[in-house]
Amino acid sequence: MLFSMLLSIINIAMSITAKTNKSMKDLIKVRNCAYVMMTRDGKIGRRFIFRNGRYSSDKVLKDYDLAFVFKNADVGFKTLALGGATGIPEAINNWNLKLVGNVDIATFFQIMIGVSMGIMKR
Numbered sequence: 001m002l003f004s005m006l007l008s009i010i011n012i013a014m015s016i017t018a019k020t021n022k023s024m025k026d027l028i029k030v031r032n033c034a035y036v037m038m039t040r041d042g043k044i045g046r047r048f049i050f051r052n053g054r055y056s057s058d059k060v061l062k063d064y065d066l067a068f069v070f071k072n073a074d075v076g077f078k079t080l081a082l083g084g085a086t087g088i089p090e091a092i093n094n095w096n097l098k099l100v101g102n103v104d105i106a107t108f109f110q111i112m113i114g115v116s117m118g119i120m121k122r
Helices: 002-020 022-029 074-080 084-091 103-116
Strands: 033-038 046-050 053-060 066-070 099-103
Touching: 002 033, 002 046, 002 066, 002 074, 002 103, 022 046, 022 103, 033 074, 033 103, 046 103, 066 074, 066 103, 074 084, 074 103, 084 099
Parallel strands: 033 066
Antiparallel strands: 033 046, 046 053, 066 099
16 A cells, blocks of 8 residues: 555656656656556556656556566565665665666666655756
């Protein structure tokens, strides 16, 4: 439940950032990709879509360019909410997170999350 709520909060924050932050609007214009954050069993997750300068999100977990697949919802929440700057790399090293798809585009999504959540400035 906490993981699902966290994904909803990230979606709201990204939506606001995509509409109000000029530098992020410009960055979104050059990317056309979809990211998914989900649990390994596929029961909980959200897709974040950047297409033609617009941001949107839904709960379709099949069509993506890169997926962050967490071992379970508890691990997903702890990694994203409590992991800090080392949360994702630590989860990957501990086999609690698997990146599926084009890992070269992961940095863009991490920057979007960081700016949206107020962790980074752009």
